[in-house]
Amino acid sequence: MTTNAETLAARFHTVAARRGAAPAVRDGEEEWSYAGLAEAVDGLAARIAPEAPDPGARIAVVCPNGAGFVTAFFAILGAGGVVVPLNPALQERELTEIMRDAGVSRVLTTRDLQPRCEAALRAAGGGREGAVMAIDAARAPRVAGPRSAAVAGPAVCLYSSGSTGRPKRVERTHANLLWEADRLIAALGLRPGDQVLGVTPFSHVNGLMRSMVGALLAGATLVPLAQFERGAVARAIPERGISVFIGVPFMFGMLAETRWPRSPDFSSLRLCLSASAPLPPDTSRGFHGRYGMYVRQLYGTTETGSIAANLDARVEDGLATVGPPLPGVEVRILSESGAPVREGETGEIAVRSPGTAHGYAGRPDESQHAFDSGWFRTGDIGGRDSRGRLSIVGRKSLFINRAGYKVNPYEVEEVLARHPKVREVAVTGLAAEYGDEKVKAVLVVREPCDAREIVEFCRGRLADFKVPSVVEFREALPQSATGKILRAEI
Secondary structure, X not given: OOOOOOOHHHHHHHHHHHHOOOEEEEEOOEEEEHHHHHHHHHHHHHHHHHHOOOOOOEEEEEOOOOHHHHHHHHHHHHOOOEEEEOOOOOOHHHHHHHHHHHOEEEEEEOHHHHHHHHHHHHHOOOOOOOOEEXXXXXXXXXXXXOOOOOOOOEEEEEEOOOOOOOOOEEEEEHHHHHHHHHHHHHHHOOOOOOEEEEOOOOOOHHHHHHHHHHHHHOOOEEEEOOXXXXXXXXXXXXXXXXXXXXXXXXXXXXXXXXOOOOOOOOOOOOEEEEOOOOOOHHHHHHHHHHHOOOOEEEEEEOOOEEEEEOOOOOHHHHOOOOEXXXXXXXXXXEOOOOOEOOOOOOEEXXXXXXXXXXXXXXXXXXXXXXXXXXXXXXXXXXXXXXXXOEEEEEEHHHOEEEOOEEEOHHHHHHHHOOOOOEEEEEEEEEEOHHHOEEEEEEEEEOOXXXXXXXXXXXXXXXXXXXXXXXXXXXXXXXXXXXXXEOHHHO
């Protein structure tokens, strides 16, 4: 259990001392025992500490998923710093903006990314000689490092996805993260014998907490992959005996649709969870039809961490739900006025838990709007059924204003996804005259198709005001690293 004086680094070392020679990370051909990983963490912490003597120094990690990222994460915390995990796919301008906003003074990265990080840090005003360190977990000095940290301050600086605007900085404390990790481990039944696939980016809350931190604090074995490539995933699952796979809808959709020359054996899997974006029920059914296991949904936000998970014994009865809230997480469904709605009605989802951040750093106005008396207003629209299971039906700020009506883009997407020629779809609003909006559908198709066919398919399935008036075909939909559709780019 979490104590007020405990840190993530201290908890990791407690688990490592107990697990000893047991495998902690299997990264390609390299295997790290818990004892060996703890040594590497201490060694790197000893290198960082003299350069970051002030508690709370912001240190960015720009690394792909792997043992290097794991070592850097716990070493920064052990040295008393704050981790700013950044996606290695970000370009120099993007890195600069975040480094400046977070006040990054130092960067741990890989040798090939070092020049980009050096340029970004200089542009952010934090550059100095040696401020960007290329790390290699295998060569970290084997010397004891500090294990103290600023417990009351933030442990990590994360950034909201920015799907509805400029990404906002979310600072979560050791207590926030340990509380979430404890609930996740208990709810998901993570245990030492598990082999956890780490393919979702560790720079995002989903991969960071649900795969990396969850696996290691449970004493399980983490199997990281630097990026999602379906062939690599299909090989890793049987070869490594993967038992837990926490991904995003795109990953499960790609695997469900792949026609292998010889179907891979996924029988080692006991739990598949999708998060970061809504999972279409048909994707879960397709995955089950091919591999014999349903994909369950987990719901969370960067600001709150994990909120709910569909862990029903009969998951097929509620594929469209994200399950009931995790123990200790309070959820309210609110009307536009902020009052709780009646049972069966939908409204904005508000969340309160010890895992929730206190606001957006440096954004008092936005914090005041989104955070109220410990409750975070998620902006997600949803409801609760008679069994207490949550369903997410849309995003408040994404609703389209069409001729005085509100159009939920997710509802239109669900209908279009049933068209036999449609592979992927995203629906958004397109500005029109007099403050009105058109319904725009952007499609990736399996075979040739035209706009008239799409519109005719919608008629009779949707009210006329919901039928797309603009239809566009593309080779691919723009997506973030976590599988969210970048609606600003469609």
